[in-house]
Amino acid sequence: MTKHFKSMLVTTAVSTLLAFGAVAEEPVRGGTLIHAMTQTPRHLNPAVQSGIATGAPGTQLFAAPLRYDEDWTPQPYLAESWEWSEDGTQMTLKLVQGATFHDGEPITSEDVAFSVEVVKENHPFKTMFAPVTSVDTPDEHTAVLNLSQPHPALLLAMSSQLLPIIPKHIYGDGEDVKTHPRNSENVVGSGPFKLVEFKPDQHVIVERYDDFFMDGRPYLDKIVYRIIKDASSRAIGLENGELHMSTFENTVRNLKRMSENENLTVTPEGYAAVGPLNWLAFNVGSDGPLADKRVRQAIAYAIDKNFILNAIMLGLSEDAKTGIHPGSPLYNPDVNGYDLDVDKANALLDEAGYERGADGTRFSLTIDHGNPTTKPQAEFTKAALSKVGIDVTVNSYVDFPTWAQKISNHNFDMTWDTVFNWGDPVIGVHRTYSSDNIKPGVIWSNTQQYSNPKIDALMEEAGREIDPEKRRAMYNEFQEILAEDLPVYWTNTVPYHTVYSNEVGNPPLGIWASGSPYDLVYLKQ
């Protein structure tokens, strides 16, 4: 009892200290943040354009109903409260009072209903709002989303760039929202910053919206997003102080060098919901040896994951054992991770009936890669598999569409790939394993052609389960079965890092990286 009390005292003392620490660092108002971007956005409206290029400026221009802290806990944003109905088929949002768009018009529940409709209609992630049947607007500040079934993924789908609240009086004019001219010019948003100028391949400039609905925010006067496609140029700009911050940096050698610079902080924090993974995908549906799960397991055992993590990624990437990102609360770290075991690999291949031939070779496979960052893994795989008698030919594709056509039409043996989780598994994980999603011609569908009724059923149930503990148990089982079936051999998280100067306060280290509102970010001094 006393012991418990003591530890409580210590905890209180520590949190008091922490609180004081926070007080010492009082945010400062003003200043222009110079932020690097790695690619140019097509336009700035995340309602009809997914991806990180539109997401970074898009989340400054448009507010979502919810935002998330580092612990995956939803926080009020444009919605001051949100409530599930008893059976989980109704979500009631109460909007903050007095919020306005950048043209001064009030943000109402009508706009929320309109935004949900536009996203549902046009956004590529159909699973986000598929169960939404209608949105009621009993009053200006209340929006009720009616669902055909319980849908816990809705919460994450209402955060970050996934549900930007866009003005109905602008985008509801009958023009197609996907190609609406106001997506890149005269953008009228709902977020902390308003658009000053967007020049493709050059910059996006946003400035503080003085009537932002959260008092006293944002702290920054302006954010200048400079589009610099060359990774080395960005690194030099960060090192010489010309840039304050860059996100989604994954050139490991540059990251190593920058982390030695005392003016810079290099951190992998902030990408948990983005959930970027590298994996080796198998064409399970092909006639070849890969249809046999023992062969797939043998390949996983033959590849030394530590080499990938430490030699290729220079220790900047995390071990990922399943298709759910290790930063997610649903990640199951207890599944088989396929540590290097060449004997076991050989035994499994023998057992599967692929004896070594006279020249020591069992069979030949090809490995494709489209993203240049996975080239070292592809070459390493060739070397590793030759030790167990599998002859591998590496095909490199400089150009994305060529690779995508080949993979999405199931015309491959193995490929290294980079795929994002996008928050809830329903949004970005199910698509890889669902047998309903074997769709020729569509990249990042179930291109492995993997089909397991048990997995289909688990996804179906977990997608509807509102009890977090039960849901977690279902996803644990889901990950165990997949780790056994191994349609994909997951190896590591993509080493995305945020690099920021010591002048930056409150960098975006939540779960959505630069796809979070920057209303709290400030420049010191």
Added chain:
Amino acid sequence: MALLMTILQRLAYAALLLIAVLVLNFSMMNLAPGDVADTIAASMGGADAEVMAQIRAEYGLDQPFLVQLANYIGRVLTFDLGYSYFYNQPVTKLIFERLPATLLLVITAQLLALIVGVLLGVFSARHPNGIANYFVTLLALFGYAAPVFWTGILLLIAFSLKIPLFPVGGMIDVTVEDNFFAKAVDIAHHMVLPVITLGSIFLALYSRLCRASMLEVLGSDYIRTAKAKGLTQREITLKHALKNALPPVVTLAGLQFSAVISGAVLVETVFSWPGLGQLALTSILARDTPTILGILFFSALVVVVGNLLTDMVLRAIDPRVRGRA
């Protein structure tokens, strides 16, 4: 009259050539696997089959090849280069928006390289065995052999990081005040490193060619005659030798000017210069066919016009060409 006929004839050839370029480019783009629907889907992080079909229908990609080709040629003949899939803007507008930045960069680099290259070439031809000559040769070989992106990054490390004199990229600093003089100075400041990088390749070509050409001329009989007449070394070099050594250099410069876009792609990427090169790269990676075709067509146009102009300049500086028509 003969001149007019020549020009008309050349223009007719040029028109035929441009149409051939159009057909060839369009066919080649169609041969490549994959299309813009794939890249749009990729930039969105994946899409379903319905969305993909919708995108293809929107851009007319579901039509037969010959129909697409006929539509395209028809539109280009009315000076409509189409609509960019990626940027959602008319291609002509995109090209003309980016053109000034590229022209500024390429023309500055070219002129600088031409002047310095000719001077260095003349100098080293005059002293073919001096130490300075070896220095020029070395510089030229280095400039020619070093990959552009490598030179660019090296210059950035040296003069942007170690000795922070120049910005790391871009064309203007958005925080600079809005008056013409301040902007001009700012752009010039941003231009220094990319111009040196791009100029280094051209410099090598011009100085080597000018040197070789000068050496050949300096060995000819009329130079000996000039010397015998008692002309000064300076007069011989400038009036007699250089004038005769220049035509090959001008021809090369004309060809190089035509390569506006190809030369600038890498430099523009390293220095984030917002020109046609970056537009070309983005649209190739995005499989933005109308923009790629537009840029290719535009480049072909520049090559054709560039060649015509070179011919004219050669006529002006070399009377021998005039006789040949």
